[in-house]
Amino acid sequence: MENHGVIHNMWFNTSTGVKLPYYTTQGIDSWWDNGSLPIWITAQRQGLKTGSIHFPGTKAKYQGEEVNMKLVEPPLFNYSNETLWRQNIDTAMEWFTVNNLDFITLYFGEPDSTGHKYGPESTQRRTMVSQVDRTIGYLRQRIRESGLESNLNLIITSDHGMETVIKSDEIHLRNVENFTFSDIQFELLDYGPNGLLVPKEGKLEHVYSVLKNAHPKLHVYKKEEFPKRFHYANHPRITPLLMYSDPGYVIHGRYKVQFNNGEHGFDNEVTNMKTIFRAVGPAFKQGLVVEPFESVNVYALLCELLGVEPEPHDGSLETTRPMLRSSAPLLAATKLPVMLGIALILRCWGGAY
Structure with a gap:
């Protein structure tokens, strides 16, 4: 993924905040045409x-x-x-x-x-x-x-x-102590076990520190520290902070909008x-x-x-x-x-x- 650039089912632009689902992106050549054929x-x-x-x-x-x-x-x-x-x-x-x-x-x-x-x-x-x-x-x-x-x-x-999907002891970022979405410029959450965050200028260290140990089933990394074995972080579309959860746990953001009983994208x-x-x-x-x-x-x-x-x-x-x-x-x-x-x-x- 870090080579072909298709890193999510959602097309997104961190500058404008635009997010488009897979169906819409089928005709957006720029999302698919990344130099990989x-x-x-x-x-x-x-x-x-x-x-x-x-x-x-x-x-x-x-x-x-x-x-x-x-x-x-x-x-x-x-x-x-x-x-x-x-x-x-x-x-x-x-x-x-x-x-x-x-x-x-x-x-x-x-x-x-x-x-x-x-x-x-x-x-x-x-x-x-x-x-x-x-x-x-x-x-x-x-x-x-x-x-x-x-x-x-x-x-x-x-x-x-x-x-x-495990429905007990869920991961809800909105409930994390000292964390606020007002510190976030862009987020891609609520789509299963992965999360991408762009903190506002000067807020990266704070957001990272409060989320790092927020939940025992949540793993939060700075882009440059993300485990190499996933082959995921070394691409410009990857945001400064990224996270994943343990098998069965879904990451919920501002509100709970994901109610699936099955999920993939785990380790x-x-x-x-x-x-x-x-x-x-x-x-x-x-x-x-x-x-x-x-x-x-x-x-x-x-x-x-x-x-x-x-x-x-x-x-x-x-x-x-x-x-x-x-x-x-x-x-x-x-x-x-x-x-x-x-x-x-x-x-x-x-x-x-």
Whole structure:
């Protein structure tokens, strides 16, 4: 995040105080176009044809370029519509077979939404996981019916886990002794376990000192002291003070406006924050179970599958190379791959396989 600059679901400007939600920022190129290129653009520049369905960043242009074919989720989108899920899968198959695309990213926002609303251990989320499972079955079926099974690689992964929100002993910054929001120029709070603060001139040390030990489950840092392992602080969009909470604890600001029963964004070393990785296709070994690995390594794998030269990145192909049948470069004529990002699918199981 400290390299690509997408550090929050909220678009913000610390000088003007403007905050815009994800849906609004889909068309704001400046938020997405930070010098880092999505794999769609890299692949297109090297002669491939790409598509994206509802994947974050799909609508934006990067250095004036956009993905060849796309579907952008509309405002107030219903993530749980199983009929639409299948329609999007059918669209992806058509793009491969009729439009001869080489790479498609396909995103579903469930069971993330259900996990937020009802909690990861709820009956509602278990029901939604069953719906996701049916959808993966439908995807595999449509790949076979479209005659793509022998030359298409499918990757199923996601971006984070989910933790049950703890409703007792909550973190409320407004109740902290000697802390006042009149000392704050800008804040980004109430969105889970993270907080970004810009104290007014001359107030940084005071705000830091009163918040540092305000709650046993709250961790407050000056930007330059934030733990390096998060790879989060070294970017100009990160504010002078930042904080995170222990698993299950949400940071509340001026008022309590966050009532989710499930949340993510906690320490990525926590088991319930782990995601999944499944892959099937001609490039992959069958029945192989691998050790957990960081998701940042998926990009290099995709570039290898596509036969394209990657942009500068933080991952390593050596982490995922043992999954592949051969270490030799793959034929460019092979259709590679569909990447299916289903937020939160079975993520409470943890690990990467």
